[in-house]
Amino acid sequence: MTEILDSEEAVASVIREASASGTPLELTAGGTRRGLGRPVQAARTVSLAGLTGVTLYEPGEQTLVVQAGATIASIREMLDGENQQLGFEPPDHRALLGSSGEPTIGGAVAVAASGPRRLRAGAVRDALLGIRFVSGTGEVLSSGGRVMKNVTGYDLAKLQCGAYGTLGAVTEIGLRVVPKIEVEKTLAIVGLSDAEAVAAMAAAMKTPTDITAAAHLPAWAAKELGFGDAMTLLRVEGFETQAAYRIARLKDALAGHEVGEIDSDPWPAIRDAMMLAGDDRAVWRLSVKPTDAPGIVAALTDQMQCEAFYDWAGGLVWLACEAAGDAHHSAIRAAIAPGGGHATLIRASDTTRAAVPVFQPEPAPIAALTRRIKDTFDPKGVLNPGRMRG
Amino acid sequence: MIEMPKPDAAVIAKSADLAARLRRILPDEQVIDNAEELRAYECDALASYRQPPMLVVLPDTTEQVSKIVKLCAEYGAPIVPRGSGTSLAGGALPTADSVVLGLSRMSDVLEVDFDNRTIRVETGITNLAVTGHIQHEGFFYAPDPSSQLACAIGGNIAMNSGGAHCLKYGVTTNNLLGIKMVMADGEIVEIGGSHLDAGGYDLLGVICGSEGQFGIVTEATLKILPIAEGARPILFGFETNEVAGEAVAAIIKAGLSPVALEFMDKPAIIVSENFAKAGYPMDVEALLICEVEGSPEEIEEQLTRIEAVVADFNPMTVMRSGSDAQSAKIWAGRKAAFGAIGQLADYICLDGVVPLSQLGNILRETQALADKYDLKVANVFHAGDGNLHPLIMYEANDPDSSRRAEELGADLLRLCVDMDGCLTGEHGVGIEKRELMLDQYTERELRIQMALKNAFDPDWLMNPAKVFPLELIETRPAA
Numbered sequence: 001m002t003e004i005l006d007s008e009e010a011v012a013s014v015i016r017e018a019s020a021s022g023t024p025l026e027l028t029a030g031g032t033r034r035g036l037g038r039p040v041q042a043a044r045t046v047s048l049a050g051l052t053g054v055t056l057y058e059p060g061e062q063t064l065v066v067q068a069g070a071t072i073a074s075i076r077e078m079l080d081g082e083n084q085q086l087g088f089e090p091p092d093h094r095a096l097l098g099s100s101g102e103p104t105i106g107g108a109v110a111v112a113a114s115g116p117r118r119l120r121a122g123a124v125r126d127a128l129l130g131i132r133f134v135s136g137t138g139e140v141l142s143s144g145g146r147v148m149k150n151v152t153g154y155d156l157a158k159l160q161c162g163a164y165g166t167l168g169a170v171t172e173i174g175l176r177v178v179p180k181i182e183v184e185k186t187l188a189i190v191g192l193s194d195a196e197a198v199a200a201m202a203a204a205m206k207t208p209t210d211i212t213a214a215a216h217l218p219a220w221a222a223k224e225l226g227f228g229d230a231m232t233l234l235r236v237e238g239f240e241t242q243a244a245y246r247i248a249r250l251k252d253a254l255a256g257h258e259v260g261e262i263d264s265d266p267w268p269a270i271r272d273a274m275m276l277a278g279d280d281r282a283v284w285r286l287s288v289k290p291t292d293a294p295g296i297v298a299a300l301t302d303q304m305q306c307e308a309f310y311d312w313a314g315g316l317v318w319l320a321c322e323a324a325g326d327a328h329h330s331a332i333r334a335a336i337a338p339g340g341g342h343a344t345l346i347r348a349s350d351t352t353r354a355a356v357p358v359f360q361p362e363p364a365p366i367a368a369l370t371r372r373i374k375d376t377f378d379p380k381g382v383l384n385p386g387r388m389r390g
Numbered sequence: 391m392i393e394m395p396k397p398d399a400a401v402i403a404k405s406a407d408l409a410a411r412l413r414r415i416l417p418d419e420q421v422i423d424n425a426e427e428l429r430a431y432e433c434d435a436l437a438s439y440r441q442p443p444m445l446v447v448l449p450d451t452t453e454q455v456s457k458i459v460k461l462c463a464e465y466g467a468p469i470v471p472r473g474s475g476t477s478l479a480g481g482a483l484p485t486a487d488s489v490v491l492g493l494s495r496m497s498d499v500l501e502v503d504f505d506n507r508t509i510r511v512e513t514g515i516t517n518l519a520v521t522g523h524i525q526h527e528g529f530f531y532a533p534d535p536s537s538q539l540a541c542a543i544g545g546n547i548a549m550n551s552g553g554a555h556c557l558k559y560g561v562t563t564n565n566l567l568g569i570k571m572v573m574a575d576g577e578i579v580e581i582g583g584s585h586l587d588a589g590g591y592d593l594l595g596v597i598c599g600s601e602g603q604f605g606i607v608t609e610a611t612l613k614i615l616p617i618a619e620g621a622r623p624i625l626f627g628f629e630t631n632e633v634a635g636e637a638v639a640a641i642i643k644a645g646l647s648p649v650a651l652e653f654m655d656k657p658a659i660i661v662s663e664n665f666a667k668a669g670y671p672m673d674v675e676a677l678l679i680c681e682v683e684g685s686p687e688e689i690e691e692q693l694t695r696i697e698a699v700v701a702d703f704n705p706m707t708v709m710r711s712g713s714d715a716q717s718a719k720i721w722a723g724r725k726a727a728f729g730a731i732g733q734l735a736d737y738i739c740l741d742g743v744v745p746l747s748q749l750g751n752i753l754r755e756t757q758a759l760a761d762k763y764d765l766k767v768a769n770v771f772h773a774g775d776g777n778l779h780p781l782i783m784y785e786a787n788d789p790d791s792s793r794r795a796e797e798l799g800a801d802l803l804r805l806c807v808d809m810d811g812c813l814t815g816e817h818g819v820g821i822e823k824r825e826l827m828l829d830q831y832t833e834r835e836l837r838i839q840m841a842l843k844n845a846f847d848p849d850w851l852m853n854p855a856k857v858f859p860l861e862l863i864e865t866r867p868a869a
Contacts, residue, residue: 061746075668147812148774151816156596159591179644207529238688239692289506340583368844377838
């Protein structure tokens, strides 16, 4: 039974109670991303979905301050009216995780959900101007604010982003939003191997054309989206003249390839990893050095039954493999170890996610620091216990 | 006057002993303990505050830094990390019982990777030298604080530095991918790397901007970007500051993303024009310099759109650059502004931020306060993000003038906070704004930040007496 809270005071009061009695709480909002991270063992589940207020929206300052339960859909609609958008292009996890409900901004901040545009516009954390949150002892605190530049004190907003609600219940979020650009085109190269594709994307990224997304779909993934063969995709934006110039410049930089334009918009499907939705394989997200990515995938393909596609010019690998056993966690982590990076288990059963380290294991000094930080914000360990580590 | 904590006599008593042991880690000349040479480290760019440290060490490697940190911890000696000492906030001001750890000898470029668009450097390297290493391939490092010729990447990370171009490219934290850091117990850790979004808690995000209080960052992996083909400014003059502020908001609302959007008020225009003869209009109250970049066609398209948006605000002057020479002339006055004011008087450069909608208000209140304290204030700042840099002119040799200037500065920063802004946009808190932190945050909010410092540095030896009000530091509960 999930209790829906509708005010910051209610959140603070519930957490104070939990802290006093030492009763663990599961914090949610829309509930669509509950399957991310490790399963939480908590006596009580509360949702911040009732905190839906818009505190402030100033298009002329590119500034939005909203409560955590505001839905992504309602925010998109509001920003759309002023030709603006969320720069980090948050993914919708419903299809991939088989969840229902409405994705919220609080959920996107908690799990640091960034999509294809992250390559250019930055991640959720880069858009954060400030937050209000309730600590594990029920104190209402704020960090940062609503202005574009702020180095007054430590940046606690970044610490809360991607902490999966284990360091506080984030109640209000200040964000920098970005303009929507007039012309949006997708360039495509057909039929490249993974290694050729990553090299082509690197060449494209070296041009000053402000590419806002770069992905490679090997044949299997391209076919899922209705294309005939492997597709290497570049999203170009700009004003009329600007976009035309940028496309010409990119074609020039990719002179060895045949570069075409496609009419459809593949980016929402890439953002949400729709090619991996609807089956029961384990899904991993690997964040690696872009040029390492094809080698890592090739090595893993030799060892196991798996399929992968690439976003962020190769820096993000989505990989699906058999879910049995440890969901190949040892093999995957061993493959990324030489060049550095991290792997996160995005989709697997509760049992697997409880048994396998969902997040990249940390070296001892970092793990100890992480524990001290957790104790600082949540000394009784009542907020989403177990969500990030056992 | 800002006070510094009472030095620990027990630590100072063992200074010679500590110096001798530091010389087992470093060559003799890289441990400084004579009074004359120590004086070179007595202040940073907030030069009105001076205090020679107990010792200075100049290591060459991360391993040496680790050994130094462990040894200082054994002696209970605080460490003041120092890049180039260009902090305007006293971020590198020593205490009398401290060891300054200077990074100037650690300035190598370790790896350049154009395919992955990253560079790995030692943090003593200057900001501009980073770009210097990559520009032959058409790349640059985006954050560009105005001290970029001198300031070190280590200091940029400590203060999360910005610059004139951060409206488009973000500040240091948005361009930092990984670090190697020596923690307070001497442990060497690596966080992040060439990949995006390091896993686990965003330690990188909270270390950047922690003013050297969480550890010593010795290496950094930075994001690098392709250089735009060209850039051109357009200059507008307005009848009032308010109208200029509204024009800024309209440009941004229209989705035009200039790479720089600089604002000068009347006192700044007069001083700069007299000095640089840039041809600025003298009949306007406010100037905006708006720069866009791209190919020649892209630039023309953007400037035309910006001009159309600004036309609604009846600019009294429009000067659109059509050549490199005209661009240089438009920028000449702006670039000369600080120097020109420096020739007239001593000045304090503030760094408050307000929401754009408050620009007109804050400038009006600034002049009213300046009159009250009988001082002159000129404003030259990054308008796109509301980051003000009021320059308070005063006489450093006159104690009364100095006192009035400090009080006016504090009042102006409080005003920024009251207008929903903040105390500092890019310079950091340092010692300068330490006592104003309770105007921005509740005591409870500062206490949780202090508790976070405990998690990194339980004995509070890293960069002492900065960021938090002295009384809170001295009465903090034990970690």
